[in-house]
Amino acid sequence: MNKKNWALLCLSGLLGAFVFLSAVVIAVDPFQVYRLATAYMPPIDNTTQVYANAGIVRHYDYDSAIVGTSVTENFSPSLMDEALGGRFIKLCTSAGTAYNHALLMDLAFRTHDMKRIVYGFDVYSYVAGLDETGSEVPLYLYDSNPFNDAQYWLNRSVLGSFLPRCLRAWGQKQDDTIRDTMYNWAGRDEYGRAALYNALFDPPEVIQPADQYLAAAKANIETHLIPFIQAHPETQFDLFFPPYSAAEWSSMLSKGTLDALLPLRGLAYDMLSGYENVTIYDFAAREDWVLSLSNYKDTLHYGEWINDEIVRAIADGSGVVNSRDSLDQASARLRAWANDLIAAGEWIYD
Amino acid sequence: MLFNSYVFILAFLPLTLIGYFLLGRLPERIPLNKLFLVLASFVFYGYNNPSYVPIIVCSILINYALSQMMLASEKKGLRLPLMLLGLFLNLGVLFYFKYHDFFISNFNAAFKTSFALHHLMLPLGISFFTFQQLSYVIDSYRRTVPRYNILDYALFVTFFPQLVAGPIVLHSEIVPQFADEKNRRFNFDNFAPGLYAFALGLFKKVIVADTFGAAVEAGFSSALSLNTIEAWFVAIGYTLQLYFDFSGYCDVATGVGLMFNIKIPLNFNSPYKSMNIREFWQRWHITLSRFLTSYIYFPLGGSRKGLTRTCINLMIVFLASGLWHGAGWLFLLWGLMHGAASVLYRLFRKQYDSLHPALQWLMTFCFVIVAWVFFRATSLADALAIVKSMLMMDFGPIRDSITSAFALPGGFRPGYNGIFMMIWYVLALVACLGMRNTYEKTMDFKPTLLNAFTTVVLILYVTLSLSGVSVFLYFNF
Numbered sequence: 001m002n003k004k005n006w007a008l009l010c011l012s013g014l015l016g017a018f019v020f021l022s023a024v025v026i027a028v029d030p031f032q033v034y035r036l037a038t039a040y041m042p043p044i045d046n047t048t049q050v051y052a053n054a055g056i057v058r059h060y061d062y063d064s065a066i067v068g069t070s071v072t073e074n075f076s077p078s079l080m081d082e083a084l085g086g087r088f089i090k091l092c093t094s095a096g097t098a099y100n101h102a103l104l105m106d107l108a109f110r111t112h113d114m115k116r117i118v119y120g121f122d123v124y125s126y127v128a129g130l131d132e133t134g135s136e137v138p139l140y141l142y143d144s145n146p147f148n149d150a151q152y153w154l155n156r157s158v159l160g161s162f163l164p165r166c167l168r169a170w171g172q173k174q175d176d177t178i179r180d181t182m183y184n185w186a187g188r189d190e191y192g193r194a195a196l197y198n199a200l201f202d203p204p205e206v207i208q209p210a211d212q213y214l215a216a217a218k219a220n221i222e223t224h225l226i227p228f229i230q231a232h233p234e235t236q237f238d239l240f241f242p243p244y245s246a247a248e249w250s251s252m253l254s255k256g257t258l259d260a261l262l263p264l265r266g267l268a269y270d271m272l273s274g275y276e277n278v279t280i281y282d283f284a285a286r287e288d289w290v291l292s293l294s295n296y297k298d299t300l301h302y303g304e305w306i307n308d309e310i311v312r313a314i315a316d317g318s319g320v321v322n323s324r325d326s327l328d329q330a331s332a333r334l335r336a337w338a339n340d341l342i343a344a345g346e347w348i349y350d
Numbered sequence: 351m352l353f354n355s356y357v358f359i360l361a362f363l364p365l366t367l368i369g370y371f372l373l374g375r376l377p378e379r380i381p382l383n384k385l386f387l388v389l390a391s392f393v394f395y396g397y398n399n400p401s402y403v404p405i406i407v408c409s410i411l412i413n414y415a416l417s418q419m420m421l422a423s424e425k426k427g428l429r430l431p432l433m434l435l436g437l438f439l440n441l442g443v444l445f446y447f448k449y450h451d452f453f454i455s456n457f458n459a460a461f462k463t464s465f466a467l468h469h470l471m472l473p474l475g476i477s478f479f480t481f482q483q484l485s486y487v488i489d490s491y492r493r494t495v496p497r498y499n500i501l502d503y504a505l506f507v508t509f510f511p512q513l514v515a516g517p518i519v520l521h522s523e524i525v526p527q528f529a530d531e532k533n534r535r536f537n538f539d540n541f542a543p544g545l546y547a548f549a550l551g552l553f554k555k556v557i558v559a560d561t562f563g564a565a566v567e568a569g570f571s572s573a574l575s576l577n578t579i580e581a582w583f584v585a586i587g588y589t590l591q592l593y594f595d596f597s598g599y600c601d602v603a604t605g606v607g608l609m610f611n612i613k614i615p616l617n618f619n620s621p622y623k624s625m626n627i628r629e630f631w632q633r634w635h636i637t638l639s640r641f642l643t644s645y646i647y648f649p650l651g652g653s654r655k656g657l658t659r660t661c662i663n664l665m666i667v668f669l670a671s672g673l674w675h676g677a678g679w680l681f682l683l684w685g686l687m688h689g690a691a692s693v694l695y696r697l698f699r700k701q702y703d704s705l706h707p708a709l710q711w712l713m714t715f716c717f718v719i720v721a722w723v724f725f726r727a728t729s730l731a732d733a734l735a736i737v738k739s740m741l742m743m744d745f746g747p748i749r750d751s752i753t754s755a756f757a758l759p760g761g762f763r764p765g766y767n768g769i770f771m772m773i774w775y776v777l778a779l780v781a782c783l784g785m786r787n788t789y790e791k792t793m794d795f796k797p798t799l800l801n802a803f804t805t806v807v808l809i810l811y812v813t814l815s816l817s818g819v820s821v822f823l824y825f826n827f
Contacts, residue, residue: 010545
């Protein structure tokens with residue numbers, strides 16, 4: 001064999017393999033990036049959420065969305081349809097940052113006419129850098145550049161693990177219940193005093209200054225939230241502060257972050273409440289929820305019945321924040337609970 | 351842009367090759383092919399951070415202007431200040447980006463001052479392109495170089511295969527090749543071995559080096575608690591990782607260079623086969639040794655000014671080498687160790703050379719392994735702890751975090767990870783010590799079905815593996 005034939009053999013072998021493997025991935029499309037999966041049950045789970053979301057946000061049928069972190073994953077879109085009208089989908093990212101949420105909202109607005117977005121505002125999501133995500137996001141699946149999808153077509157995990165999963169689930173069809181079941185972690189955990197396993201009640205050793213995260217949060221709100229609100233006056237944004245247990249606030253106080261994180265609530269209110277298409281809800285200080293450990297699996301995560309309650313509250317307008325004063329009063333209650341718990345050195349409420 | 355990226359393998363490399371050779375069909379007086387290659391190299395360089403591009407453009411223009419002025423001037427008295435200015439500017443920029451914070455933080459610590467640190471991002475490949483251009487500036491002062499046109503000079507500095515991590519090529523070995531008329535046309539006789547070297551290099555870098563890298567990372571992050579077995583595996587693992595990483599990168603550079611009909615000089619010649627430390631430096635990062643020898647060791651007098659001066663010169667060269675590798679005390683210490691070993695070899699060469707060859711090899715290899723520990727460690731305490739563990743005879747099992755780096759794809763049979771690890775080490779050592787290196791295989795390349803199959807499988811396997819993140823060790827040196 002001469003070098004020319006050798007090189008042509010190699011190049012045609014490589015080209016053939018690249019084209020064949022890409023064609024298989026594009027045809028099966030495990031992450032539904034090109035079309036809705038109709039021949040098999042797509043692999044959707046919490047561990048590869050940022051991949052599955054790229055397809056869900058593009059091709060599922062919806063006109064409203066619930067956006068947020070793990071504390072929004074137990075919402076039931078079918079219940080939200082009933083209570084709020086429209087057709088909901090979950091656009092959730094466990095441990096997601098404001099940027100994670102913005103990536104999903106951006107694609108949702110690009111592909112759907114959106115009536116409503118219910119948005120769980122976690123203070124933790126707003127302390128990250130502007131281009132920081134909770135886990136590494138395959139941005140090539142989120143943009144509109146078809147060429148960088150090569151990372152999807154020629155991807156060892158897609159070929160070695162996700163394609164076989166699709167083939168095993170061949171013939172199983174996804175139905176509308178997938179909207180409720182996706183990412184839902186209800187029923188897996190114990191609720192009650194066990195929730196305190198990650199709680200802290202020790203006095204703080206160092207305290208972060210109150211302005212520690214203000215600049216980052218302001219930049220995040222300006223970059224990852226306000227542009228959507230301004231560009232889509234036809235879309236209703238229901239922002240809510242989630243009801244963490246009081247032990248979460250005592251843990252913040254213990255870690256010295258409370259003074260720095262609590263002001264983010266006021267900041268968000270000041271920056272967002274002026275928009276006509278924004279309604280802000282505060283469930284963080286709902287005593288009947290946050291002082292009862294039976295609602296929690298850890299200091300942060302509440303059971304799915306609280307998600308349902310939140311939907312009902314939004315539907316009947318309870319929990320709306322009408323003034324900065326009332327938000328500050330709620331924040332003061334959070335701080336008082338944290339102080340009391342640290343003073344007691346243990347959980348004292350139920 | 352990384353060699354080990356989809357955009358490079360699937361788009362940049364094929365498109366650049368096609369563009370370069372299509373434009374090469376134009377008459378020689380229209381050097382659009384070279385212009386195209388320079389521009390493509392800037393795209394390669396600035397792909398992840400375009401703000402680096404103006405730095406290298408300025409560097410090229412200033413060095414070229416200084417060199418041309420020196421080459422035009424008959425008077426040494428005129429050339430000297432220009433050369434000094436060139437030295438000052440090149441080393442000044444390098445110092446500013448690479449050593450400023452190291453110097454200031456040590457100054458602050460020593461004199462209780464609080465001068466501000468810059469926390470600058472090190473421009474990609476600055477250590478490499480600075481040295482490459484310094485050689486031309488100094489040679490222009492000596493008037494031992496021809497005058498190149500700006501395009502040829504820019505191509506010598508920016509030619510993307512060697513731009514960010516070497517080899518540190520000399521103008522005299524690159525520019526004439528680009529000037530050669532017959533190199534303007536695509537040539538399967540160069541492309542075929544180039545593709546083969548490209549496949550082997552990518553495999554060494556992406557699969558072999560990064561697998562050892564995961565184990566080394568786990569080992570060094572628990573440096574204080576390793577037992578003797580673990581410490582040896584981690585130290586040898588790093589020795590293998592660094593070789594496969596850097597030499598793999600250079601193999602890719604060699605291969606891509608060949609695809610463009612350009613022979614890039616050999617940078618790694620099976621260094622771990624060395625029998626003494628002098629030989630090691632003739633085989634490891636050869637183009638750096640060559641640079642330091644030509645531009646530091648010889649000007650200092652080399653070995654012509656007596657034994658004492660020779661030893662001092664050796665130490666200076668190795669300290670410079672240590673500092674070139676990174677702004678940190680451990681890099682200096684590593685340079686010091688290699689300098690001391692070189693001096694000792696110089697002093698006791700006769701006795702050393704009379705030892706059994708196996709013992710010579712073992713002593714050299716062990717020394718290199720221990721020195722790499724200091725090179726890799728993030729603190730002196732970590733490095734000393736690992737070396738202490740290597741000597742402590744404290745035997746125990748190897749922790750999962752180290753063996754799991756060698757797990758089978760998909761995590762099958764995790765109970766056998768320790769055995770998989772042994773297999774990796776044995777194969778990697780056999781490859782380093784018993785096999786011909788990529789350069790040798792490339793230079794006497796014979797097309798066979800077997801190496802065609804190997805080439806396709808390796809490139810395919812590497813491409814499919816790029817879904818993970820791969821860190822290239824030598825970028826910021």
